[in-house]
Amino acid sequence: MEIYNLLSSDISAIFITLKLALITCFFLAIIGTPLAYYLAFESKRSKSFLEAIVTLPLVLPPTVIGFYLIVFFSPDTSLGKFFIMLTGEQLIFSFHGLVLASIIYSLPFWVQPLQSSFEKIGKDTIRTAYTLGASPLDTFKNIIIPLSKRGFLTSFIISFAHTMGEFGIVLMVGGGIHGKTKVIAISIYDHVEQLSFGKAHFLAAGMLILSFIILLSLFYSNRTRVVGIK
């Protein structure tokens, strides 16, 4: 009976973690892709400003990001109020808040691989498509996306894995509420705190193996022929 309880609580954490990572990647694709395109091809100096902002989560301590997110997500701010009006729920300590936070701190992990992939395709390829009569949207769909498949895959895997593994921000913004905002990383922390090393082992080993398989498949696929893949 005890074993069953343990599993049900951890399974809910696993489920929440995967759901969080998937939804985050979905929004990152929508927000991060145009951003990566802009940063790859815009030559104006003003882009440096944007580039710096997008990269910030990469260098800031998670607690700093977590702190500011708590401040901005608080029901007293206009963002917090707007969200309560929209969903009837406050951002802080909610799954929605967790998604929003994840999008922000995982943004550089989506943008950077894709940006460098776009840069590798180069302006000349885009110009060539234009001279052949392809509109910018046509070019993006039929040239850029297929040519940067590898970039998309890398962005997805890294962002997914990073979102799955974040601890500090998730704890601060989500509060680790069981069945709602408690993800695997927090479960492990709780188990260790209660000295339930067996339970911690179960989740930690799972994360380790999953992460290793993800990275292995990424590096392996990077070695295979990039072009010619249909």
Next chain:
Amino acid sequence: MTDLYARVEGKVGNITFNFEHSFNSKGITVLYGPNGAGKSTIISAIAGFSKNLKTTITYKNVDFESSNKVPAYKRPFGTMFQNPILFEHLKIKDNLEFAEKRKKFSINSEKIIPKKELIDHLDLVPLLERYPEDLSGGEKLRVVLARTILTKPAYLFLDEPMSEIDIRYKAKLLIFLKMINRKYKIPILYITHSLEEISQIADELILINKGKKIDYGILPEILNNKSFQSLIGKFESSSVLEGTVIASNDLLNITTLDINGQKLIIPGNPASEGNNIRVRIRSRDILVSPIKLTSPVVENELEGLILKVEKENNTAFTEVVIALVNSKTNELAQKIRARVTTYNYQKLNLNENSRVFVYISSVSIDRQAYQSN
């Protein structure tokens, strides 16, 4: 007749552009100038990729750069950049289809080249099922050329298209370009550094230096202009003669040309009787004599009249422009440029309006003599 007008002004890097030209809507126009003259920038600007330049591009009375700017992908031009790019994720046949599907430009049915003819002419059949990464530089170039033509452009812009092509294939491609220009009436604007290509393909030449047009005209005229000579340097100083094949000897592998009634023997059998051929002759390979030699040791003797003398300062040389005489009408015909030492020029007592004989060894004539028309 002109459909296309371009004006390009402004600064890119350290070149200040001040270029203006009404492009001929027929024939092949070569844009020639030293490295960094701004040739590629001008073509890019016409194609719709001007960077920080003030441009006016008008095609058939439509202003492409007005407030209602026509974007590059809607302009009816086929542009092949210096560094031609194939889409790496598409097979060669799909690369071709990409252009074919989007061919927005079909203006005039006589300008449409059947795809099959294009593929055959450029020997693309064995490449169709392959991916770009498996192609050599020269093969890629041929595919890019075919792909550009498949867009059915009203103008074809080619930026040094032959740089990766080996000499034997070059001849074939130049004939091909001339064919599509003549048969399908696609005007071509061609950038090259190669005098060989210019002499074979150009109908008109635009000389450009430091972003400015410094001369423009039909090929034989420009080749003899000082503006051109100063751009290419004395070593390459040369002229182009055009003649009709009147005989060819397969046994000896030579061809006789009629140059306005005078004969010129060239090596090889590049074309059959009745065809016109252009040959390039370097100025330093021409011997000039004020009297007819009784037993010349070279194959060719042509009669002419010195039109112009250009003595060079600080060198040993003088260049003379000689008009060949039409042996039937006795009128002055094509011009040829010869380079002599000032020492010999004085010794032989040459002058403007002197009647002269020029002697040319057939060995010195470039063997790539291509069909002209």
